[in-house]
Structures are given as structure tokens and as C-alpha cells.
Amino acid sequence: MASCLLAGKRLVRALGPGGELEPEQLPRKLRAELEAALGKKHKDGDLSSGSARLVSFRLIRELHQYLRERGSTLYLHELLEGSEIYLPEVVKPPRDSRHGGTLSDLGKQVRSVKALVITIFNFIVTVAAAFVCTYLGSQYIFTEMASRVLAALIVASVVGLAELYVMVRAMEGELGEL
Structure with a gap:
């Protein structure tokens, strides 16, 4: 289940020095959490650039709430331009090789039909x-x-x-x- 997004260039630029979020004077805690999240590299090998950064939906919600309360003209959908929802790869458990249609399975089915x-x-x-x-x-x-x-x-x-x-x-x- 998705709980993060891969931050796009626009969000990274907006949070950087001279970016669009600088005049908004974000709270220190929110700014620190966003910078920490954007500083982390994505660990999967499927991204060739290595510059993808994961930001949790919680942080995005907090940023959206702060911008809304301030009445900012900077909109969240503009900041998230180029970002993508991060869907982690689902690890499938290995198949159990004992269930290959043995006689014990036949016995269970016969008992079920008999009942x-x-x-x-x-x-x-x-x-x-x-x-x-x-x-x-x-x-x-x-x-x-x-x-x-x-x-x-x-x-x-x-x-x-x-x-x-x-x-x-x-x-x-x-x-x-x-």
C-alpha cells in the first residue's frame, strides 16, 4: 500500500535555498522533516538516476495544511508536479512444494463430499x-x-x-x- 511519494524536481527546488517555499517561512520542525526526507536516497535498484527521494504522505498533508492556513498562493498540486506515488514491490512468499495433489488431498475431498x-x-x-x-x-x-x-x-x-x-x-x- 502506498504511503510515500517520489518527490519531483519541483518540490526539491521549492524547498531549497531561494525556492518558492522560502518566503512561506515554514515551521522549523516541518522544514527539518521535509529536508531530511528529501535528503534520503531511494534504496531500490529500479531507479537509474538515484536522485529519487521519498516523502511520506503525512509530511505532504502537514505542508498542505500549513499552506492552506497561511492563505498562500502556492498550491500543493503545483509543488507535486513531476512527483509520483511510490508503490513498494510486493514480495511473494515461496510456494509450498508439498501441495502437489497427493492422496491425502484426495482423501480430504472425498470426506468433504461424503459429508x-x-x-x-x-x-x-x-x-x-x-x-x-x-x-x-x-x-x-x-x-x-x-x-x-x-x-x-x-x-x-x-x-x-x-x-x-x-x-x-x-x-x-x-x-x-x-
Whole structure:
């Protein structure tokens, strides 16, 4: 993530003797930090000139705030002309050579599929059993077939939704442990 910028020639000149920032009378602390940052050379070998200097965004914000408070006619975008955002190179970790598709990986996948099949089978059996039990049990309450089927569908739907809720919570818990 970017947290610095490569200062351009304009910013270096403005901070130097006789530069545009000299009449602004920057606070000593801010001037010292800017000069120290501009005095540091960039350590990566990707820059051939070697004159690139890193300035943190914090210092740029402080400079901008100071210029804004003073009502300066010198604008930050003018000072940053020619500067670039510094993006450090991301170091990728080396790949682990043990994960080449061994039989233990196959075993994990088979166990995962087996657990999924059992869960789906359990869901179907539970909903079907709720339907059958309600259909058979409702014969003592309702005499019409339509009423019995409707009651059985309602109960099976409620049981199915409850079962789905429990499955989602269980899967959420398993994913949280990863």
C-alpha cells in the first residue's frame, strides 16, 4: 500500500535555498522533516538516476495544511508536479512444494463430499418424515384430503426452513474456523 511519494524536481527546488517555499517561512520542525526526507536516497535498484527521494504522505498533508492556513498562493498540486506515488514491490512468499495433489488431498475431498451428501440426504429425509407424520396425524383433525395435504405442506416447509437455518449456521461456524 502506498504511503510515500517520489518527490519531483519541483518540490526539491521549492524547498531549497531561494525556492518558492522560502518566503512561506515554514515551521522549523516541518522544514527539518521535509529536508531530511528529501535528503534520503531511494534504496531500490529500479531507479537509474538515484536522485529519487521519498516523502511520506503525512509530511505532504502537514505542508498542505500549513499552506492552506497561511492563505498562500502556492498550491500543493503545483509543488507535486513531476512527483509520483511510490508503490513498494510486493514480495511473494515461496510456494509450498508439498501441495502437489497427493492422496491425502484426495482423501480430504472425498470426506468433504461424503459429508455434503449425508447432509443433503438428512435434509430430504427430515422434510419427508415431517410431511408424512403431519399428513397421517392430521387425519384425526381434518376429514378432507386437501386440508390434510395443506397442513402437511406447511409443517414440512417450516421444518425445512429450520433445517436450512441450522445447516447455514453450522457451515458458517466451520468457515469461521478456517
